[in-house]
Amino acid sequence: MTESVSFGGFDGRCVALPEARQLDVLAGLLERRGAEVIRCPLVSILDTPDQTSVCNWLKHFIEDDEVSDIILLTGEGVSRLLGAAERHYLRPAFEGKLAAVRKIARGPKPGRALREIGLSSDVVSPVPTTQGVIDLLPTLEFTTRRVAVQLYGSEPNLPLQQTLRTHGLEPMPVAPYIYASEMDDARVIDLIDTLAVGKVDAIAFTSQPQVSRLLGVAQQHGREPALRQALSGMLIAAVGPVVADLLGNRGVHVDVVPEDRYFMRPLVDAMAARFAARSVAGG
Incomplete structure (x- = not known):
C-alpha cells in the first residue's frame, strides 16, 4: 500500500529535481509522499x-x-x-x-x-x-x-x-x-522560466554540479535576476553540507539539509517535515 498524501507532508506541492543518476528513485520517494514532481536533470556522470x-x-x-x-x-x-x-x-x-x-x-x-x-x-x-x-x-x-x-x-x-x-x-x-551536461542550454532556460512563474514550491539539489550548471546558464543567458528571484520564494533543499555550502557561497539560501544522513530518503523526510511545519503554522 502506498503512503497517503496526508501522511506524506507535501500535500500536492510542486518540487523540481535537477537529479540525474537516481532521478526515478528520488521522484518516486516524493510522489509517494504526495508531491508533484518536475523532472529536470541538469548533469550526467x-x-x-x-x-x-x-x-x-x-x-x-x-x-x-x-x-x-x-x-x-x-x-x-x-x-x-x-x-x-x-x-x-x-x-x-x-x-x-x-x-x-x-x-x-x-x-x-x-x-x-x-x-x-x-x-x-x-x-x-x-x-x-x-x-x-x-x-x-x-x-x-x-x-x-x-x-x-x-x-x-x-x-x-x-x-x-x-x-x-x-x-x-x-x-x-x-x-x-x-x-557532463545532460540538457542543452535551451532546456535549462526552460526550467528557469518555469521556476520564475512561481508555481514551483521547492527545488532539491543533490550535487554541486547541478548548482553550478543552473546558475551558470542563468548568468550566461541573462536569466540570473529571474532565477534568483524565483529561488528566493521557494524552499531550497540540499542533500548534504557540501552542496549547502556551495549554494550559500553562491548567495542562495538553504532551508533544508538532513541532520545526520546525507541520502535521498532523509532529504525527502526533512523536506516533508518543513512543509508540514509550515502547514501547521499556516504558511
Missing part, C-alpha cells in the same frame, strides 16, 4: 575519456607495494574504478588490492559501493567533506608514503593533496569519471 591514465593508475595501484592506503571520496568513484578494472581485465587483482589496503572514506557512500564486492571502509570521516578527511589525517598513522586518492569529477582537490604532502605523504590521484 560519464567515465573519463582518458581511460589510458585510469588503466595505468590501476596497474600502479595493484603492483606498488608502497601503496597501503587509499582515500575514497565518492561511491560513484569506487563503482567507476571497478568498471574500468573490469574493462581492462584487472578486476580480480584490483579487488584483491582493495581488500589488502586501508580504505579511508569520505563519509558513508564509498562504503556502500564497497559492500557490493564484500568489502567495507576501514576508516570513515565523521563529516562527509574534503575538510572532514583533512581533519582526520593527523589521527592516522601511515606505514608507507604513497597514498592512492580517488577524486570526484575532474576536480584535482588540491587542498587534500597539499595536506597529504604536508604530512610527508605522496598522493597518487585518479579521476575515474567526469560531469
Whole structure:
C-alpha cells in the first residue's frame, strides 16, 4: 500500500529535481509522499575519456607495494574504478588490492559501493567533506608514503593533496569519471522560466554540479535576476553540507539539509517535515 498524501507532508506541492543518476528513485520517494514532481536533470556522470591514465593508475595501484592506503571520496568513484578494472581485465587483482589496503572514506557512500564486492571502509570521516578527511589525517598513522586518492569529477582537490604532502605523504590521484551536461542550454532556460512563474514550491539539489550548471546558464543567458528571484520564494533543499555550502557561497539560501544522513530518503523526510511545519503554522 502506498503512503497517503496526508501522511506524506507535501500535500500536492510542486518540487523540481535537477537529479540525474537516481532521478526515478528520488521522484518516486516524493510522489509517494504526495508531491508533484518536475523532472529536470541538469548533469550526467560519464567515465573519463582518458581511460589510458585510469588503466595505468590501476596497474600502479595493484603492483606498488608502497601503496597501503587509499582515500575514497565518492561511491560513484569506487563503482567507476571497478568498471574500468573490469574493462581492462584487472578486476580480480584490483579487488584483491582493495581488500589488502586501508580504505579511508569520505563519509558513508564509498562504503556502500564497497559492500557490493564484500568489502567495507576501514576508516570513515565523521563529516562527509574534503575538510572532514583533512581533519582526520593527523589521527592516522601511515606505514608507507604513497597514498592512492580517488577524486570526484575532474576536480584535482588540491587542498587534500597539499595536506597529504604536508604530512610527508605522496598522493597518487585518479579521476575515474567526469560531469557532463545532460540538457542543452535551451532546456535549462526552460526550467528557469518555469521556476520564475512561481508555481514551483521547492527545488532539491543533490550535487554541486547541478548548482553550478543552473546558475551558470542563468548568468550566461541573462536569466540570473529571474532565477534568483524565483529561488528566493521557494524552499531550497540540499542533500548534504557540501552542496549547502556551495549554494550559500553562491548567495542562495538553504532551508533544508538532513541532520545526520546525507541520502535521498532523509532529504525527502526533512523536506516533508518543513512543509508540514509550515502547514501547521499556516504558511
